[in-house]
Amino acid sequence: MNMTFIISLLEGLWGTVVLSVLTFIFGGLAGFLIALARISPVAALSKGTAVYIEIMQGLPLLVLMGLCFYGPGIFGYDSLTPLQAATFALTLYSSAYLGEIWRGCLQSVARPQWEAAECLGLSRWQRMKTVILPQALRIATPPTVGFMVQIVKNTSVASLVVGYAELSYNAKIINNSTFQPFLYFGIAALMYFAICYPLSVQSRALERKLNVANR
Amino acid sequence: MSPIVELKDVRKSFGALEILKGVTFGVNKGEVAAIIGQSGSGKSTALRCMDRLETIQGGSMVICGHRLQDSNIDLKALRRDVGIVFQSYNLFPHLTVAENVMLAPRLVKGIARAEARTIAEAVIAKVGLREKMDFYPEQLSGGQQQRVAIARSLAMEPKLMLFDEVTSALDPQLTGEVLRVMEQLAADGMTMILVTHEMGFARKVADKVIYMKDGKVHEMGSSDILRSPSTPELADFISEAAEH
Numbered sequence: 001m002n003m004t005f006i007i008s009l010l011e012g013l014w015g016t017v018v019l020s021v022l023t024f025i026f027g028g029l030a031g032f033l034i035a036l037a038r039i040s041p042v043a044a045l046s047k048g049t050a051v052y053i054e055i056m057q058g059l060p061l062l063v064l065m066g067l068c069f070y071g072p073g074i075f076g077y078d079s080l081t082p083l084q085a086a087t088f089a090l091t092l093y094s095s096a097y098l099g100e101i102w103r104g105c106l107q108s109v110a111r112p113q114w115e116a117a118e119c120l121g122l123s124r125w126q127r128m129k130t131v132i133l134p135q136a137l138r139i140a141t142p143p144t145v146g147f148m149v150q151i152v153k154n155t156s157v158a159s160l161v162v163g164y165a166e167l168s169y170n171a172k173i174i175n176n177s178t179f180q181p182f183l184y185f186g187i188a189a190l191m192y193f194a195i196c197y198p199l200s201v202q203s204r205a206l207e208r209k210l211n212v213a214n215r
Numbered sequence: 216m217s218p219i220v221e222l223k224d225v226r227k228s229f230g231a232l233e234i235l236k237g238v239t240f241g242v243n244k245g246e247v248a249a250i251i252g253q254s255g256s257g258k259s260t261a262l263r264c265m266d267r268l269e270t271i272q273g274g275s276m277v278i279c280g281h282r283l284q285d286s287n288i289d290l291k292a293l294r295r296d297v298g299i300v301f302q303s304y305n306l307f308p309h310l311t312v313a314e315n316v317m318l319a320p321r322l323v324k325g326i327a328r329a330e331a332r333t334i335a336e337a338v339i340a341k342v343g344l345r346e347k348m349d350f351y352p353e354q355l356s357g358g359q360q361q362r363v364a365i366a367r368s369l370a371m372e373p374k375l376m377l378f379d380e381v382t383s384a385l386d387p388q389l390t391g392e393v394l395r396v397m398e399q400l401a402a403d404g405m406t407m408i409l410v411t412h413e414m415g416f417a418r419k420v421a422d423k424v425i426y427m428k429d430g431k432v433h434e435m436g437s438s439d440i441l442r443s444p445s446t447p448e449l450a451d452f453i454s455e456a457a458e459h
């Protein structure tokens with residue numbers, strides 16, 4: 001084992017974390033807006049976002065990455081950096097999935113809850129904020145964390161197309177010069193696990209907490 | 216006495232199916248009206264139209280001065296004036312009893328938290344649940360939950376209360392405690408319209424009984440019509456109800 005290689009893997013790990021966090025933030029924000037648009041009474045909004053979701057879910061992430069990386073250049077814009085392109089593609093991708101997951105959670109809060117709040121005179125946004133969202137949050141926690149774990153793993157696609165240096169990419173580069181695949185891919189695997197496992201544990205803890213608070 | 220509710224030839228369809236086929240009646244301020252009738256006769260639909268949960272397709276409906284057939288109706292103002300309680304309580308499960316009751320005064324009327332709490336204490340005491348203020352809905356019996364639902368509406372100081380079979384999901388001894396609350400409300404002068412299967416209760420508190428059949432008012436009058444109905448259909452309905 002060589003210290004330089006370990007440092008290179010740690011740098012890759014950092015790349016994975018940065019890309020994952022950016023994806024959670026932008027994908028989460030966009031996904032939230034998409035979930036709201038999907039259940040909007042304005043037909044153009046709900047239909048439009050439904051089409052968006054269909055398209056995003058129908059494209060392989062790899063292809064989406066390619067389009068985001070090479071696309072702007074074709075149209076004469078400055079091309080994006082690998083991180084920008086990867087964040088952009090993962091945001092599009094995760095916003096569609098999160099939007100759909102959260103739409104389901106919002107709609108699974110029973111219709112009479114909406115009506116009860118409506119009859120009390122609460123505006124649409126007040127109903128959403130004080131009655132629906134708190135109840136949907138509890139339902140949404142497990143699938144959301146499950147999807148976050150998927151995203152952490154899917155960041156590895158970024159190296160294939162846009163050449164973004166993340167954990168699995170660096171592991172591959174090291175393997176090319178050391179020919180010790182089991183060692184370095186094994187360490188990479190442990191590092192992925194070290195991110196994903198705490199996420200799942202946190203999710204279960206959060207779920208328990210919400211279950212107590214939101215009886 | 217001024218009419219607070221006025222329905223004239225109200226029509227309502229779901230798709231091609233006409234459910235309300237010209238319903239006409241009025242309720243004066245301070246009156247208690249009981250709507251009775253077979254399942255599917257349109258009682259709930261009529262009540263839901265009064266709070267604009269459903270829109271009507273024909274006729275006119277004026278509730279506390281709000282003209283419901285108008286497309287530019289001020290829904291917020293309507294819902295300040297009208298409280299509605301359903302068979303399935305529909306309390307907010309993630310909020311305590313007090314928070315359930317305080318929510319609308321705070322958000323809709325903009326009342327400060329401390330003052331809203333005082334209002335909540337008063338209405339919750341009125342339904343006899345002072346000691347349950349900080350419980351969650353699931354910690355209460357069905358009858359207690361329904362009383363909280365009534366308190367939640369009362370906190371907005373409505374001019375009209377609508378009740379849709381609020382005791383139908385409760386077993387007999389819990390039914391009594393909810394009916395007593397409603398009786399007290401009636402005695403306090405609240406204008407109320409209740410859809411009910413409790414003939415005894417209708418006889419006792421209703422100033423007006425409205426018998427609906429097939430989307431129309433078939434017979435209407437004082438609660439005396441429950442003792443001496445003038446149409447054979449209402450007579451049949453009463454004797455059927457008595458068997459249950």
Ligand SMILES: Nc1ncnc2c1ncn2[C@@H]1O[C@H](COP(=O)(O)OP(=O)(O)OP(=O)(O)O)[C@@H](O)[C@H]1O
Binds near residue numbers: 234253256
């Ligand atoms: N949203 C809706 N869409 C389609 N049909 C509906 C809808 N709501 C009610 N109906 C129909 O309207 C008719 C009258 O229903 P409504 O609930 O008003 O009857 P009801 O008199 O309250 O009956 P019950 O005593 O069983 O509560 C029923 O045939 C019902 O199936």
Ligand SMILES: [Mg+2]
Binds near residue numbers: 258260379380
């Ligand atoms: Mg009904």
